[in-house]
Amino acid sequence: MNNFRLTISAVALCALSLVAQAKPVQQVSPSSLDCAASDLGLASGNGFACAGYVEGNLLNEANSAAAAALLASLGLSDWTGQIAEKIELGGGSAVDFSTPLFGTTWVGIHKGKAGPNGVEGTAFYKFDAGTDLNSFKYLLAGSSGAVLYSTGKPTTPDGGSGGGGSGNQVPEPSSLLLLAAALGAAGLTAKRRRSAR
Numbered sequence: 432m433n434n435f436r437l438t439i440s441a442v443a444l445c446a447l448s449l450v451a452q453a454k455p456v457q458q459v460s461p462s463s464l465d466c467a468a469s470d471l472g473l474a475s476g477n478g479f480a481c482a483g484y485v486e487g488n489l490l491n492e493a494n495s496a497a498a499a500a501l502l503a504s505l506g507l508s509d510w511t512g513q514i515a516e517k518i519e520l521g522g523g524s525a526v527d528f529s530t531p532l533f534g535t536t537w538v539g540i541h542k543g544k545a546g547p548n549g550v551e552g553t554a555f556y557k558f559d560a561g562t563d564l565n566s567f568k569y570l571l572a573g574s575s576g577a578v579l580y581s582t583g584k585p586t587t588p589d590g591g592s593g594g595g596g597s598g599n600q601v602p603e604p605s606s607l608l609l610l611a612a613a614l615g616a617a618g619l620t621a622k623r624r625r626s627a628r
Contacts, residue, residue, distance in 0.1 A: 466554035470540075471526075472568045473558055478535060480505050483554030488541045490517065490553060490578045498539060498555070498580075505557040507537045507581055515581060520574035526567050532560035534583030545573030555580075 466481035468474060482501040489498045495512050502510050516528045522545065526538070537557050544551045551573070560582060569577070 464550040480557045484552035501555045516579040532564040532582045536560040536582040537580040539578045541575040543573040
């Protein structure tokens with residue numbers, strides 16, 4: 432019974448240390464511009480959703496917690512912080528990722544203050560890319576950069592998943608650490624049981 436309590440205590444201690452190390456979500460302020468399907472030349476509906484614009488460039492790694500919160504509000508709650516692809520737009524309107532887009536897709540776009548509204552900020556979009564979307568347009572002035580967070584995988588003629596897309600998710604280090612702690616605690620319990628015999 433003592434070994435069981437020791438195992439539970441070790442797992443709880445590891446979980447508490449992970450919670451203590453968690454970074455707080457950065458608070459973001461809304462800008463005076465709202466995102467819309469028309470930003471991308473898409474029709475609203477059919478699963479389209481967007482969040483933003485929010486002040487600042489949330490496409491960089493330093494703001495990944497804020498990006499994760501906004502992506503979760505669009506249904507991408509299991510995003511691990513890994514991006515599929517990042518491109519610079521440099522004021523252009525063509526958003527052309529080298530990764531083919533399939534099915535439900537999440538992207539983020541940052542714009543500078545160019546254009547008549549003079550608003551700088553970041554918006555996140557969820558849309559159905561269909562069966563093979565190579566590029567789309569960003570129709571607001573001042574485009575700066577775009578990030579592809581997740582997209583589906585193409586299906587092969589036999590109905591299976593083909594290559595491409597960003598369906599492979601890398602586990603978070605904290606998840607791996609918790610798993611290692613649990614396995615270590617189980618190993619310690621087994622060792623003590625063997626030595627007690």
